[in-house]
Amino acid sequence: MNGDELLEVENLAAGYAGSRVLDGVSLTVGSGEAVALLGRNGAGKTTLMEAIMGMVTAMDGRVRIDGKDVTGKAPHVVSKAGVGIVPQGRRVFAPLTVEENLEIALRKRSGEWTVERVYDLMPRLRERRTNLGSQLSGGEQQMLAIGRALLGSPRLMLLDEPSDGLAPKVVEQVGEIILDLADTGMAILIVEQNLHLAFTVSDRLAIMRKGEIVHESSVVDFRRDEQLAHSLLGVG
Amino acid sequence: MLAWFDANTATILNGLALGAVLFLIAVGLSLVFGTMDVLNLAHGAVSLMGAYVGVAMYGAAPTTGMFFLAMVIAAVIGFAAGGILAGMVSPVRNHLRQALLTLGMALIVAELLQEVFGPEVRSVPVPGFLSSTINLMGNPYPVYRLAMVAAGVVVAIALYIILERTRAGAIVRATVADRAMVEAIGIRTKVVLALVFGGGAALAAVGGLLAAPILGAQPGLDDQILLLALVIVVIGGLGSLRGALLGALVVGQVQTIGVSVVNEFASFLLFAALAAVLLFRPQGLLPARKGAHV
Numbered sequence: 001m002n003g004d005e006l007l008e009v010e011n012l013a014a015g016y017a018g019s020r021v022l023d024g025v026s027l028t029v030g031s032g033e034a035v036a037l038l039g040r041n042g043a044g045k046t047t048l049m050e051a052i053m054g055m056v057t058a059m060d061g062r063v064r065i066d067g068k069d070v071t072g073k074a075p076h077v078v079s080k081a082g083v084g085i086v087p088q089g090r091r092v093f094a095p096l097t098v099e100e101n102l103e104i105a106l107r108k109r110s111g112e113w114t115v116e117r118v119y120d121l122m123p124r125l126r127e128r129r130t131n132l133g134s135q136l137s138g139g140e141q142q143m144l145a146i147g148r149a150l151l152g153s154p155r156l157m158l159l160d161e162p163s164d165g166l167a168p169k170v171v172e173q174v175g176e177i178i179l180d181l182a183d184t185g186m187a188i189l190i191v192e193q194n195l196h197l198a199f200t201v202s203d204r205l206a207i208m209r210k211g212e213i214v215h216e217s218s219v220v221d222f223r224r225d226e227q228l229a230h231s232l233l234g235v236g
Numbered sequence: 237m238l239a240w241f242d243a244n245t246a247t248i249l250n251g252l253a254l255g256a257v258l259f260l261i262a263v264g265l266s267l268v269f270g271t272m273d274v275l276n277l278a279h280g281a282v283s284l285m286g287a288y289v290g291v292a293m294y295g296a297a298p299t300t301g302m303f304f305l306a307m308v309i310a311a312v313i314g315f316a317a318g319g320i321l322a323g324m325v326s327p328v329r330n331h332l333r334q335a336l337l338t339l340g341m342a343l344i345v346a347e348l349l350q351e352v353f354g355p356e357v358r359s360v361p362v363p364g365f366l367s368s369t370i371n372l373m374g375n376p377y378p379v380y381r382l383a384m385v386a387a388g389v390v391v392a393i394a395l396y397i398i399l400e401r402t403r404a405g406a407i408v409r410a411t412v413a414d415r416a417m418v419e420a421i422g423i424r425t426k427v428v429l430a431l432v433f434g435g436g437a438a439l440a441a442v443g444g445l446l447a448a449p450i451l452g453a454q455p456g457l458d459d460q461i462l463l464l465a466l467v468i469v470v471i472g473g474l475g476s477l478r479g480a481l482l483g484a485l486v487v488g489q490v491q492t493i494g495v496s497v498v499n500e501f502a503s504f505l506l507f508a509a510l511a512a513v514l515l516f517r518p519q520g521l522l523p524a525r526k527g528a529h530v
Contacts, residue, residue, distance in 0.1 A: 075420040084421075
């Protein structure tokens with residue numbers, strides 16, 4: 001582990017009352033690096049994202065952001081340490097307008113991202129600024145969730161199945177937005193069932209099974225070895 | 237029908253006045269329930285504290301200045317009480333324990349108030365500048381009750397603007413909808429909740445003070461107020477400003493018209509209305525839908 005790691009997860013155990021979902025997970029994401037987290041449903045990917053964010057309480061192990069220990073800290077502390085999350089199911093604030101969703105997420109101190117810059121990245125949101133979160137299409141909600149996370153000016157973005165429930169064309173759009181972000185040097189940890197999207201965005205991948213990470217490699221190496229891919233993911 | 241309205245204008249206005257102060261009291265209970273998921277059973281006791289602020293400060297004939305000073309002091313005391321309750325309740329996750337904790341605080345506060353102010357009914361005078369009457373279709377009607385209605389209208393509009401048109405209000409609405417997600421965008425929701433709790437309790441104390449010239453101040457009034465506020469929250473729907481307003485207006489009218497039309501069934505009518513809402517619209521008339529306005 002060198003000093004460049006933005007996210008360090010060390011032997012993390014976490015879960016919900018009565019069930020331990022993560023069992024000793026270790027994972028790093030370097031600054032500017034994009035890592036895909038793959039695995040079947042129930043492997044613990046979402047729980048790992050939520051445990052990093054502090055939305056699920058860690059039972060054991062450590063989470064560090066840029067060397068700062070945030071294990072067991074409340075999500076607002078983790079957020080201020082430089083982590084943004086686009087959660088599973090998007091969870092936009094339905095009773096708020098698009099603009100309100102973005103405004104309450106704006107952290108004044110950092111100032112790197114502004115509501116205007118989010119609108120420039122995703123002009124569709126500007127068109128829909130007075131609509132309620134509940135009135136948006138799935139793709140628009142996904143953009144809003146990404147914009148909301150960006151307004152914390154995070155250095156690490158956690159994306160949990162951004163393509164979920166979106167039409168192929170919209171997946172492409174969202175993929176381009178994520179690529180734009182990766183190009184800005186933002187570190188990304190992405191959970192994604194859509195392997196094309198995951199591989200396009202990521203430098204490296206980690207595969208989870210039953211609450212553990214069972215394989216890590218670069219995307220390039222992984223794609224070269226079809227047999228390995230098949231045995232780990234059940235796909236080609 | 238029109239003749240009935242003519243004959244009963246005063247009754248309807250009385251119902252509006254009662255509904256207005258009940259709105260002030262109930263809206264905090266409803267918003268705290270909606271944002272914190274905490275049923276604050278000390279809400280009635282906080283309101284009674286406001287009534288006793290009137291007892292302590294008004295004297296026989298309160299001046300205008302004293303009236304407004306009492307309102308500020310009731311608001312400050314209510315805000316502090318709400319903040320303390322929020323701090324006590326926030327580490328307690330279990331609903332039953334939260335209810336027992338706030339009920340315990342309510343009993344302690346009620347007992348202390350009785351120690352200080354005695355067990356008898358203390359009447360609270362109407363402040364001088366509001367003590368006159370106006371001519372209402374040939375009959376005198378007290379200005380103070382119209383002022384209660386006005387206070388309710390002002391607070392309802394102010395709360396609407398704060399909740400719907402400001403960033404702070406948007407944060408409160410977001411917290412009602414998805415508290416964990418609000419945390420995840422870097423907002424300390426404990427602070428949001430303490431402020432909502434404090435603001436709601438401040439309104440309850442001011443409502444208690446404003447109602448005191450009509451309802452008086454006495455031990456046991458806290459329970460009656462709490463019960464009415466709970467009925468309002470159930471009828472109107474949880475966590476919703478419009479719901480609390482509608483519920484308070486319904487309860488105010490049912491209470492006063494009920495007494496004037498079918499006196500012997502009046503108390504029954506209130507719970508009949510409650511039962512009807514629970515049967516046909518258990519979420520309340522205007523609940524805070526997770527996908528709409530507060």
